[in-house]
Amino acid sequence: MGHEERPDLAGYRVRRAVFEQAMAWAILFTELLGRGKAVMYLIRKGLLRICLLALLVGTSGGACSTARTDLRTESVVLDLPSPSLDGGMSLEAAIVRRRSVRAFTSEPLTLEQVGQLLWAAQGITAPNGLRAAPSAGALYPLELYVILPDGLYHYRPDGHRLTRLTAEDMRLAAWEAGLRQDALRAAPAVFLFTAVYARTAERYGDRAPRYVHMEVGHAAQNLSLQAVALGLGSVPIGALEAASLQSALGLSDDHEPLYLLPVGYPSP
Numbered sequence: 001m002g003h004e005e006r007p008d009l010a011g012y013r014v015r016r017a018v019f020e021q022a023m024a025w026a027i028l029f030t031e032l033l034g035r036g037k038a039v040m041y042l043i044r045k046g047l048l049r050i051c052l053l054a055l056l057v058g059t060s061g062g063a064c065s066t067a068r069t070d071l072r073t074e075s076v077v078l079d080l081p082s083p084s085l086d087g088g089m090s091l092e093a094a095i096v097r098r099r100s101v102r103a104f105t106s107e108p109l110t111l112e113q114v115g116q117l118l119w120a121a122q123g124i125t126a127p128n129g130l131r132a133a134p135s136a137g138a139l140y141p142l143e144l145y146v147i148l149p150d151g152l153y154h155y156r157p158d159g160h161r162l163t164r165l166t167a168e169d170m171r172l173a174a175w176e177a178g179l180r181q182d183a184l185r186a187a188p189a190v191f192l193f194t195a196v197y198a199r200t201a202e203r204y205g206d207r208a209p210r211y212v213h214m215e216v217g218h219a220a221q222n223l224s225l226q227a228v229a230l231g232l233g234s235v236p237i238g239a240l241e242a243a244s245l246q247s248a249l250g251l252s253d254d255h256e257p258l259y260l261l262p263v264g265y266p267s268p
């Protein structure tokens, strides 16, 4: 995230490069050595296994342990640091200091800060899976994304982790779909709440849209107060073209964009 590459992502890229190089050597080696199809097949299979084993060993250790590749989906999964449960600022101080902030410095957020903000909005806070913000029937229709300079990530409350959906900086797409509000391209992090209405509608029918909209308010307020407690600022943005944002970010059809929250250090 930001100007310097995070060690976890750097580790992933190195492992990936080593793996690709090893595969290229393996194929070259078998082409050179192979006398018959059977021999090539056996050598290829054996080397492929060794390469895969090296990749798996590499992903399980040391500084690289927070990033790994989900081999089924080929997406990068980042384990977030455990959230702090004692930030030091009182709730009252955060409430009185919260103001909509629309101008930010370019200083990037740390992975700890991003994780803390996601946790405050939708993190799991009880062993039975209940979350930081209330939800009608505990059905949890909200899906939370964060757009960072190094990509678009989807928050997975279960396991407190992020899945990277693309390594592209999508903040300009958010700015376009957010009616070109400058806060969206100035902030180092833009959080996006989407809703899967059907989860709530299955039980609550016509009341679902009201419930979902109440829930996004709860969750967004948690996020904005957490931002204040971290010395950051944010603004809730409801003026957006939901369909354009959904297609620009390549979101699932049932993840309907509702609310954007750019977050960063307030510009002096």
Ligand SMILES: Cc1cc2nc3c(=O)[nH]c(=O)nc-3n(C[C@H](O)[C@H](O)[C@H](O)COP(=O)(O)O)c2cc1C
Binding pocket: 098, 099, 100, 101, 102, 181, 235, 236, 237, 238, 239, 240
């Ligand atoms: C549902 C909702 C939608 C909003 N949409 C926008 C928006 O699109 N752009 C913006 O700059 N501010 C937006 N705001 C922020 C309000 O303008 C802001 O909360 C209001 O001016 C009061 O200022 P305060 O947040 O500093 O107390 C929105 C606020 C809410 C609750």
